[in-house]
Amino acid sequence: MGFERLGLSEGTLAAVSESGYDEPTPIQAQAIPQVLMGRDVLGIAQTGTGKTASFTLPMIDILAEGRARARMPRSLILEPTRELAAQVADAFEKYGKNHKLTMALLIGGVNFGEQEKLLDRGVDVLIATPGRLLDHFERGKLLLTGIDILVVDEADRMLDMGFIPDVEKICERIPRKHQTLFFSATMPPPIERLTKQFLNDPKQIEVARPASTAQTIDQAVVTVGPRDKRRALRALLTRENIKNGIIFCNRKRDVKEVYASLSRHDFNVGQLHGDMAQPERLSVLQSFKDNKIQLLVASDVAARGLDIADVSHVFNFDVPSHADDYVHRIGRTGRAGREGNAYTIVTKGKDDQRYLKAIETLIGQEIRRDETLGLGDDQGDSATRPAGKTAAKADKAQKSGTSRKPRRRKADDEADAWPEEPVVGLGPNIPAFLARPVKLKNR
Structure with a gap:
């Protein structure tokens, strides 16, 4: 089945074709028609399955009609990291080249003033990380009352990074009825609770079992x-x-x-x-x-x-x-x-x-x-496990009561070695002069 059977507009189909794609991935084939119908979607898909296009493509067609107002974006996409947000922005530019949609990217590390100028003009698509979005909202530079489509992407990553309270705040500040698209690779209990709280009778799409790895x-x-x-x-x-x-x-x-x-x-x-x-x-x-x-x-x-x-x-x-x-x-x-x-x-x-x-x-x-790497039998453990003659000497010394710690092996790349556990303070390497007793003169 090709993209032309999913209900996308000719302009969007042309952009997809120019990008070199002929057939949709399973999540795209299942999600795009549901999004175009206006349904809430709960997508459970491992990374690399093409879920970015599964929401950007239908959003472009939905937002093609209508007009944005100052500081009132028509859609909002939440991403856990700056890189993911920038990637989604690239996808909108690539697939939306035949539509006149405006877009703003709200991420950290970028000047607030430039972002505020874009918001003042009005944007159809707002792509943001939760922290920077709330910064603009609390400054009074952004209103969320015009959101028609909300996308929460990589929800389980949001959980790992501690962003779920921010996501809840944002969802609570979108008062009007809107369409919610929710994507996550896994469904831990906090994410499941969030979907039950903010999604309305969603169409659940699962293209691979949670936390599976590709067979390739x-x-x-x-x-x-x-x-x-x-x-x-x-x-x-x-x-x-x-x-x-x-x-x-x-x-x-x-x-x-x-x-x-x-x-x-x-x-x-x-x-x-x-x-x-x-x-x-x-x-x-x-x-x-x-x-x-x-x-x-x-x-x-x-x-x-x-x-x-x-x-x-x-x-x-x-x-x-x-x-x-x-x-x-x-x-x-x-x-x-x-x-x-x-x-x-x-x-x-x-x-x-x-x-x-x-x-x-x-x-x-x-x-x-894989046991073919050929690093040697000791593989770096000779500092703690003597072998051969060294082991025999160690056994003899232990019996005679003169056991000493084995000499540490000097690796060819000694500069690359470091202990597994962090050293606290000076660790065992305290200089000798600091350990000498100090004689105080009588006053």
Whole structure:
């Protein structure tokens, strides 16, 4: 079934065709007719299924009739991150090229004054992150009484980022009857409660079971010692035939450190995390999309919904502590039926093993173990586990009562090693002169 059978206008169909799309994805085929009929929609779909077009395309046709008034947008799309909001804005520009719709993007990192000028002119489509939207609302620069269509996108990500109270405030401030389109990859209890509170007899569309992974992705786990994670990553990057790839870390600090390490080893790499200014983040993303950057080291700010075509590889440098995040991370590859590869670097620590077990339980399958990396048998654990003659010497010393701690192995890339747990204060490395007793003179 082609797009022409979904009820879209000729202008919208022409823009879709010019973008290179012939057939809708399952969620597009099911959602677009329902949205055009004016029904509330509850869409449950994993990332990479094309849900952005499932609401932008029908919204363009619905909003083609009517006129926006100053500070009273006709539709509102809420996104959890600046990048997702900017991506939806790009989709409206691409698919709405044959319609004269006005649009405003309200995200952090951009001057309030420029955004207020757009609102004063009146906009048909307002795309915003919850915090910045409420800032404008509380300043009296925005009215929500003219909203005809409300879209809440990536609702479970909103929950993870703590935005659900803001979303509830916004929904409560839209008094008139309106159409609500609600999309989420998973349905945890707080999200389910929200849908029951603000949706009216919605059409539920589920194109994949919550938290499923695409069958086109080859998933593998590489187990290493805690001090060999960077070496394992470099070995994978060297071994694999990578067109482009995203490397995910759990913390912004680790993003910076892994980026610096790969740069030192001459990889073509960029970084993306929350501490970067918005123009810099957008510039890095564009360079990655344009294949000027081959590898992108990122925090989970990049894990959801970013439309980066044909990513060949995803690497989890850190095992995500929330199993759902694993699904969204590896969903950056294997999109639209393409083949993809996802590698997760796991240490033997209790936390990593617990997180891995939770992931396998969630996705309903055991992830393949890759034991072909060839980092050596000790894989970085020789600092704590002596082997061969060293072990014999340690046993002899222990029996004689002269046991000493084994000498720490000096890795070739010692600058890349860091402890799994953060060091508090000076840790065990307190300088000797600070530990010497101080003799006070009698006064």
